[in-house]
Amino acid sequence: MNDKKQLKVSAIKEGTVIDHIPAQNLFKVISILRLDKIHTQITFGTNLESKRLGSKAIIKISEIFFHDAEINKIALVAPDAKLNIIKDYEVVEKKVVEVPDEIVGIVKCFNPQCITNHEKITTRFTVVNKKEVSMKCHYCEKITDSEHMEII
C-alpha cells in the first residue's frame, strides 16, 4: 500500500477497490452495484480529502471482481472513479470507468409524459454524448442530460 489515503480504510486481501467516487454519490454507487446484496466484507470511507473532487469516497469490496459492463454503469455518477484489482494485498490491475453506449434500468426518464414514468417498465437509453453525459430514451425519444439525471 503506497497510497497513504487508502490506509484510512483498512486494506483487503482479495477484491476490488473503487476510489475517487464523489462523496455525494457514494450511496448511488452502492445502489447501482447492488452492494447491499453482497455478503462479503465491504468497507466504505467517505468525506475523505481529494484535490480533484473536493471530497471523495472509497469502497473496498472483498472477494468480488466486477465485469466491465457492470462497473461501467457507475460512470454516470462517478466518471473519475478508479478501480484497483487486489490479489494477495497487491494491486494487480488498475482500471478506469467508461460511460457505456446503452444504459438499462438505472436512470429515470426526465420526461414526465414518458410511459416509463407511468408503468412498471425498465428504462432504456442510448448515450448520445459521453463527455457531458446525455442520453436518448428508447421509448419517448427525449433527451435526459446529466443535469436532470435521476438514478432509480
Place this chain on the structure above:
Amino acid sequence: MHSMKNKSLVSITDFSKEEYLRILDLAGEFERKPGQPLLQGYIVATLFFEPSTRTRLSFESAVNRLGGKIIGFSDSANTSVSKGETLNDTIKIVSNYCDLIVMRHPLEGSARYASEVSGVPVINAGDGANQHPSQTLLDLYSIKKTQGRLDNLCIYLVGDLKYGRTVHSLIMAMSKFNTTFHFISPEELKIPNEYKIYLDSLGLKYFEHSDFTDIIDEADIVYMTRVQKERFSDPIEYEKTKNAYVLRADMLKKSKPNMRILHPLPRVNEIHTDVDPSEKAYYFTQALNGVYTRQAIITSILGLK
C-alpha cells in the same frame, strides 16, 4: 420484398428511404384502385386511449376498403383501462384477438412499449407529442404526388416549429431527399437546435425567418401549422403573433405554379378561407391521401403486398 412484414411502425426513423418509397408507390396503387379485398378474414384493433376522430376514421376507412373487420374503442373512458388496467395487460389481451393493432395514446413512448409486449404488429397513430408516422407518410405521399418527385425540393414550414411533432417528423423524413428548408415562426416557437445540428451534419441548407410576408415565392411546398395559445408563456406575445402567421390569397400571387399548400388539419385561422378556392390549396386532398397511405402501411406490415 417483404422487409416491413410483421414489423411495427412506431417512429418515422424505424424505416429506410427505400421502405418509405415502397409505401408511397403502394399508396399510389390504392389510389388508382381503392377497393382491394386483401384483408378478408383479418381483424384490426383500433385502440384510441385518447380520442382523435379524424385519424381513427381514416384508419377504419382504410381497413374497410380492404375488406377487414375492426374491433376496438375510440376513448378509454368506458373500458378496463379506466378501471386501472395497465397498458401491458390491455395490449397482451387485445393482441390475442386481432392481427394488427392501431394505437393512439397520450403518453410518449407508449407505442414503442406496446410493440414490445404485443404478439402482433403495432401501428403508432400518435403517442403524445412524440411520433405520428402515418401522418408523415401521407405528407410525403402528398408532396410526391403534387411535385412528381421528393428530391431537391424547397419546403417552407410555418407556425409552431417548436412543439409540432408533424413538423419534426417531416424534417427527419425529407432530410433524406436533399431538401432545402425555410423555417418561419415566432421567436418563442423556433425550430429546436437539435434539428439544425442534424441538418448541418447532413450538409443541407436551411433558412430561418420571423417574418411571414412575401417570402414564399421560391417555395415548392408551404406546410402550415397551428400556433396554439397554450404554447406561449406570455399571453400578450400570443395576441401579437396570432395574426402574423396567417396565409392569405394575396400572398400566392408570385408563387411558383407547382407550389402546393399542406396542413395536417384541423386549421383554426392560419390559412384564410380566401385561399381555399385556389388550386394551390391541397390540404383537403391531403387528408384523403391518408386513407391510401394507411392502406399501403397496413398491407405492407401484414405482408399482403
